[in-house]
Amino acid sequence: MRKSMIAVGLLSVVLTSGCALGGNGPGQAPGAAKDGPLKDATVTVASKNFTEQLLLCEVAAQRLESQGASVERTCGMSGSSAVRAALTSGAVDMYWEYTGSGWLTHLQQKETITDPGTMYQKLSEADKKNGIVWLTPAPANNTYAVAVKTETAKKLGVSTLSDYAKLAKSDPASAAFCGASEFFGRDDGWPGLKKAYGIDLPQDKVAELAEGPIYNAIGTGNPCNFGEVFATDGRIASLGLTVLEDDKKFFPPYNLSLNVRTATLEKSPEVQTVMEPISKLLTTTELQKLNAEIDVDGKTPEEVAGAWLTANKLN
Amino acid sequence: MERVTVPGTRRSTAWVVPAIVLLLVVGITVYVGSVPLDSSETRSLAPEVIFTSLWQHVQLVVVSTVLTIAIGVPLGVLLTRSRTKGAGAVVLAAANAGQAIPSIGVLVLLAMIFGVGFWMAVIALVAYALLPVLRNTMVGIRQVDRALIDAGRGMGMSAREVLFTIELPLAVPVMLAGIRVALILNVGVATLAAFTNAGGLGSIISSGIALNRMPVLIVGSVLTICLALTVDWLAGIAERRLRPRGI
Numbered sequence: 001m002r003k004s005m006i007a008v009g010l011l012s013v014v015l016t017s018g019c020a021l022g023g024n025g026p027g028q029a030p031g032a033a034k035d036g037p038l039k040d041a042t043v044t045v046a047s048k049n050f051t052e053q054l055l056l057c058e059v060a061a062q063r064l065e066s067q068g069a070s071v072e073r074t075c076g077m078s079g080s081s082a083v084r085a086a087l088t089s090g091a092v093d094m095y096w097e098y099t100g101s102g103w104l105t106h107l108q109q110k111e112t113i114t115d116p117g118t119m120y121q122k123l124s125e126a127d128k129k130n131g132i133v134w135l136t137p138a139p140a141n142n143t144y145a146v147a148v149k150t151e152t153a154k155k156l157g158v159s160t161l162s163d164y165a166k167l168a169k170s171d172p173a174s175a176a177f178c179g180a181s182e183f184f185g186r187d188d189g190w191p192g193l194k195k196a197y198g199i200d201l202p203q204d205k206v207a208e209l210a211e212g213p214i215y216n217a218i219g220t221g222n223p224c225n226f227g228e229v230f231a232t233d234g235r236i237a238s239l240g241l242t243v244l245e246d247d248k249k250f251f252p253p254y255n256l257s258l259n260v261r262t263a264t265l266e267k268s269p270e271v272q273t274v275m276e277p278i279s280k281l282l283t284t285t286e287l288q289k290l291n292a293e294i295d296v297d298g299k300t301p302e303e304v305a306g307a308w309l310t311a312n313k314l315n
Numbered sequence: 316m317e318r319v320t321v322p323g324t325r326r327s328t329a330w331v332v333p334a335i336v337l338l339l340v341v342g343i344t345v346y347v348g349s350v351p352l353d354s355s356e357t358r359s360l361a362p363e364v365i366f367t368s369l370w371q372h373v374q375l376v377v378v379s380t381v382l383t384i385a386i387g388v389p390l391g392v393l394l395t396r397s398r399t400k401g402a403g404a405v406v407l408a409a410a411n412a413g414q415a416i417p418s419i420g421v422l423v424l425l426a427m428i429f430g431v432g433f434w435m436a437v438i439a440l441v442a443y444a445l446l447p448v449l450r451n452t453m454v455g456i457r458q459v460d461r462a463l464i465d466a467g468r469g470m471g472m473s474a475r476e477v478l479f480t481i482e483l484p485l486a487v488p489v490m491l492a493g494i495r496v497a498l499i500l501n502v503g504v505a506t507l508a509a510f511t512n513a514g515g516l517g518s519i520i521s522s523g524i525a526l527n528r529m530p531v532l533i534v535g536s537v538l539t540i541c542l543a544l545t546v547d548w549l550a551g552i553a554e555r556r557l558r559p560r561g562i
Binding site: 084085108181182184187191207209210212216217 | 353423426430431512521
């Protein structure tokens with residue numbers, strides 16, 4: 001009896017020792033704080049839970065750490081609304097948001113704006129009263145888009161969303177569509193897109209999947225030829241997909257901008273100057289490249305963020 | 316031999332669970348009616364959406380449970396026969412793994428290899444719920460009093476007759492307990508089917524999470540709970556009916 005108790009005890013120690021091994025889990029602050037203008041600052045960086053967001057969470061966190069800040073990460077929160085709620089409540093200090101999402105979803109504005117500059121102006125003005133500052137936007141436009149395999153697009157003769165709406169009427173089976181929960185729920189997602197282009201697909205030709213499997217589904221054409229993608233995703237190129245042109249300009253601009261709480265900026269105004277050089281380096285092609293390193297090459301967001309910052313001499 | 320009774324199956328307390336379910340359903344209906352809903356919430360909580368999701372969920376649970384029983388019970392019986400002693404450990408280990416592996420991982424893997432849809436979700440659900448049915452079948456048969464089996468053989472029954480007239484009927488209470496567990500597990504895990512286009516109440520729950528809308532999340536979760544309670548209650552009634560007389 002005694003021997004088996006000792007054996008069980010040893011076994012549990014061996015198994016639970018794995019828990020003590022390092023790794024950046026959410027809410028962990030790795031490494032000692034460096035010296036720099038943000039030496040006494042403690043900030044929490046958050047993000048949504050898809051590849052680009054996880055990458056940018058690390059980019060922000062590592063950049064701030066290189067300037068001396070003590071950073072806590074809550075990367076990978078479960079959706080746009082969740083992380084926005086965390087920001088407005090003060091649970092987190094900053095996260096990267098898209099201008100279109102802010103305008104239509106968070107601020108529930110009905111006005112259609114197609115110019116990125118105007119969008120940013122009105123948005124940052126309007127959000128000031130919520131205690132949120134939108135830092136200078138990046139050129140990257142990570143808009144929702146509808147993608148299809150390039151050969152299939154040529155075969156079906158579809159290159160714009162208007163063509164797609166026509167295809168949905170003439171051949172619903174070939175026009176089957178895959179999307180994720182959030183896209184089907186948001187006004188600037190499927191419901192709005194359907195109305196703007198008059199897309200009329202029977203319910204059994206519309207499939208709901210988690211975001212990841214959508215790319216694979218479009219690539220194999222099963223269960224859909226067309227699907228919801230993000231414009232800066234690295235898998236568009238690697239899977240041979242084409243993005244349909246938004247000829248009626250339904251989707252607003254979705255430029256990246258770091259949202260920071262006014263209170264955080266008042267306490268540590270250097271955050272703005274430290275993060276400024278990063279925004280202008282984030283173009284759509286740059287992000288596609290970085291996203292592909294994670295999604296296609298299998299590197300971790302931490303690695304890719306670190307390498308990118310080093311290459312641009314920002315850490 | 317001791318009577319194996321599961322709480323909540325006696326006539327006197329059989330009304331408790333349906334009353335709770337009714338209360339919960341009435342409660343969320345009143346809640347949804349009273350709270351102002353925005354466009355996303357109205358879309359997600361439209362009656363057609365709720366009923367379609369509920370029906371898809373019921374289909375997933377029923378089909379996967381029938382398959383789990385169809386696979387688990389015969390397999391469990393086979394593994395208690397003296398010829399197959401060694402195989403028992405291997406098969407139980409596989410069933411254990413099926414329950415331990417996260418179902419969402421299984422679903423996405425199946426989606427990548429075979430495609431999405433109803434039957435892939437059913438496969439993942441069967442893998443998950445096999446363990447209780449399998450193990451309870453084996454335990455149920457093994458706990459049958461050896462003396463009764465000997466008596467049967469002594470009366471001239473063949474091994475097959477002993478199985479169907481003595482072992483299985485006496486194992487039914489324990490087997491049904493395992494099947495009830497499998498049913499409840501299936502109701503819970505079937506919420507993941509929404510991620511690979513098999514619908515179900517999970518799609519309401521994942522809308523609520525993705526869009527951070529409390530009413531949607533609450534309705535999806537409460538309906539799943541109600542379904543689990545109802546399924547368990549029905550299984551309890553079935554258990555009382557199928558229990559052989561005199562046990």
